Amino acid sequence: MTIEAELRDEFDRWENAGNTILKVLPYPLLAVGVVITLLQPLGDEPVRLITVLGLSVTAGLWLLWFHTLHPEWHGHRPLMGFYYTGLAVQTASLVAIAPWYGFFAFAGYPQAFQYLHGRWRYAGAAATAMISAAAFLGGVPGISAENLWGAWLAVGAISVVLAGAVFYFTEMAGHRHDMQRQALVALHEANRKLETALAENAGLHAQLMVQAREAGVLDERQRMARELHDTLAQSLAGILTQLQAAEQTIDEPAKLRRHMTNAMNLTRESLAEARQTVHAVQPTVLAEARLPDAITDIAQRWSEVNGIAATLTTTGDARPMHPDVEVTLLRTAQEALANVAKHSRAQRVSLTLSYMADLVTLDVLDDGVGFDPDARRARGSRNGGFGLAGMRQRVQRLAGRLEIESEPGGGAVISATVPAIPAGGAD
Structure with a gap:
């Protein structure tokens, strides 16, 4: 596996793990709020059990319908803005009655980041921060009892600033992640094109070599034909001429000897030329x-x-x-x-x-x-x-x-x- 594929798989694993956590996180947080709230001892102002359970069931169904059962809606910005507004209202109502639902309020941060865009994302983070600040100070009954509204605004403001900073850096990390994925996609495409080009070049090179060899064979045949015509054919013609002349001078020993000597010399020269021709076709020195x-x-x-x-x-x-x-x-x-x-x-x-x-x-x-x-x-x-x-x-x-x-x-x-x-x- 290449480094590029390993990086791509690593990105996919982290992204899948993150999506799974975001998908299931609100439900355990809601369950924690319900369980802890119901386990609290009743004070002077007991928790309104029916109201808490009703709001909890409503919030759970709200999440199930928009967040889990209809993922095809997640790209519809106005609809998901409506969903987040309803979720924030229900969360604020739960925190107002029982501050332990502050655990569930935390789910508003990833929900805002996932479903809201632009400035609305920071508005959702600010709303979640103010709800969480109310839960931290004991909910509406606790704030009213000790007149902590100023403290609530101060804690809320600090939470809003911190949440905005976290969202900003998270967005920057998301942008870098997207750029890295795009770079990996571009690298994968470039590698694919390079592999295709290399395969095409290899095929063209092989085809060129075949054509070059065919042309070389043809050229070599033509060269051999010229050499045979200019050397061996002419030598054989000369030998034949000398032998014919010798045949006509059988009764003249001196002339016969001269023609036979010429024929033998031409034969030796032809043999040497034939050896040179064979040597030119396949050099024995390379063998x-x-x-x-x-x-x-x-x-x-x-x-x-x-x-x-x-x-x-x-x-x-x-x-x-x-x-x-x-x-x-x-x-x-x-x-x-x-x-x-x-x-x-x-x-x-x-x-x-x-x-x-x-x-x-x-x-x-x-x-x-x-x-x-x-x-x-x-x-x-x-x-x-x-x-x-x-x-x-x-x-x-x-x-x-x-x-x-x-x-x-x-x-x-x-x-x-x-x-x-x-x-x-x-x-």
């Missing part, structure tokens, strides 16, 4: 090592061949990624190093592989002569090979981005960023 180790191995062999220092730094939590992610970053590293060897005349190359929560980034920095990225992009693929355009296409197939920063004489930085799709994800 034998993790991506950081594979890039390190490529960088070391490249450095030995080209005489340029190349080092790899890995940051973050290096973990297995989806094969498409690892192949893309590996090919980007290979092509970036190939470009450095062909064009940059660099002395040092730094590669940084960064694993983040949602992204994986490969940065390739060299201290070479640099170039104008806009001019290189305008030339497109005329330089041959995979090239920068090819790197960008690979990265974009995975909904990633390729950024190039360079200027003539200032070296170059190539940064490839792709989603950190874990191994086994987006399949």
